[in-house]
Amino acid sequence: MVTHAPVGDGEFDRSTVVTRRETVENAAGENTAREGVYDADLSPDWTVANVLNGGYLLAVLGRALADALPHPDPFALSAHYLSPSVPGPAVIRTQTVRAGRTLATGQASLFQTGEDGREVERIRVLGSYGDLAALPDDVRTSATPPVLPPPERCVSPDDGPPPPGDFALAGRLSLRLDPATVGWALGEPSGRGEVRAWFDFADGRAPDPVSLLLTVDALPPTAFDLGLLGWAPTVELTAHIRCRPAPGPLRVAIMTRNLAGGFLEEDAEVWDSADRLVCQSRQLARAPRA
Template sequence: MPETAAPATVGNSEFDRATALTPHEPGVYGIDLPEGWTIFGALNGGYLLAVLARALGETLAHPHPFTISAHYLSASRPGPATVRAETIRTGRTLSTGQASLFQYEADGTETERIRVLASYGDLASLPDDVRTTAKPPAFPPLAHCVGPDDAPGSADHQPIADRVLLKLDPATVGWALGQPSGKGESRAWFGLADGRDADPLSLLLAVDALPPTVFDMGIKGWVPTIELTAHIRALPAPGPLRVSTTTRNLAGGFLEEDAEVWDSENRLVAQSRQLARVMQS
């Protein structure tokens, strides 16, 4: 029998290669954004956030994003890009910085795609004390959840689907059968397809990886992110993550989407909120 490939490791995985930066000068990095992290031709917002977070991690005095807010100014496309990062302030426990990603238009004009403001610290140095009323989402084991390959009919296969493990709670996929619940919920097991364990950067991908909650509200179409703020609360334990996303208010064509990410030890390791716009098809 053929040997099973060993899982990828942090620092040696497709995700790490896809977010790797080439330093040009202090605070300036180059990257060739790969097509493999796209959905319907657009680069995933969580993946792009991880790219900028990596640049800040290589620029600031502290290693981990504690809070990071991104404004998506224009659509990013696969191909060459430049990331510029700078330190705003360095303190004893936190460093604050900002970063932007730029690409060139066909006429040679440099265009800013994303701008980020973030505070970094050391998650490994945090105390173990936890006092919370938050509870991990309850849904079936991974083997009883459904992924893109289980979709009925001839669903469009997207490149990013080959790079992530995404198994959705059956209770939140009625929209795929024409029976949305109307609750604005999505829940799933999440991981990287090559078996790489989660770290703070891949948590930024996790908060923006599930199908848009508006699907569960009976609305189809493109849902571009306007702004996304993520809080990384702890270093995640090895194993798949559980992610839940909810929307409580869709008004004027805009919605908020809140995400929670829980690790295999039932710890809340990441939270996010984004404002997105519904572009109905």
């Protein structure tokens, strides 16, 4: 019997839907592993320069794990991008590694058919899930929200000339970039390796834990602010979801402190309309060639 993972009504939800095909119980000694198989149709609407966005792909796998595990919300996900994913059919295989009362851990891999007709693994994810609504309210932090001008005083991607290639992702989002971090668009990068922006969906969809997996990877690469324009493919991305975001636009701040050997790290913070730090991430990416 085919069932569907719960989704909402927004464009993001429709583009990340996964369909559960089967569930198998594999017993090994005293441990029992639950394995699931899901079908997905990766949408070309979430590409950057004709390449599927890494955050979008993580959200697709995150939705499969949310269906496969006994707890609803992603707490921590770590993804390794093994080969470029392309729009079209994909198969996701999940496995429950451990299921506890408050946390469950699982892994998921996304596969597509290669040019030679063989199955190719594109991404492998390890994630822990729980119930964000059950967490205590105490917060002790030295982190502060990024200071951004009001959205009407920020820069939309539509304010400049269209970039080369197909940036379909930009049409799905409402991004307002901090003018202090877009000097690269005028040929004057600051060299600080910082990008800040207001983030919202173009159709007004409210943020939720799964959509935060897209948010951390949806801004222009920090390499642009270092004067390196071009594709910066993600090698590994880890996201920590701290709480369910309040409705309204999100503030996102991303920075890099070290580019060496052709790779750079990006640290992201996502803050909601209630001034709460709702998500943090770090990724390793290949730096664009100068």
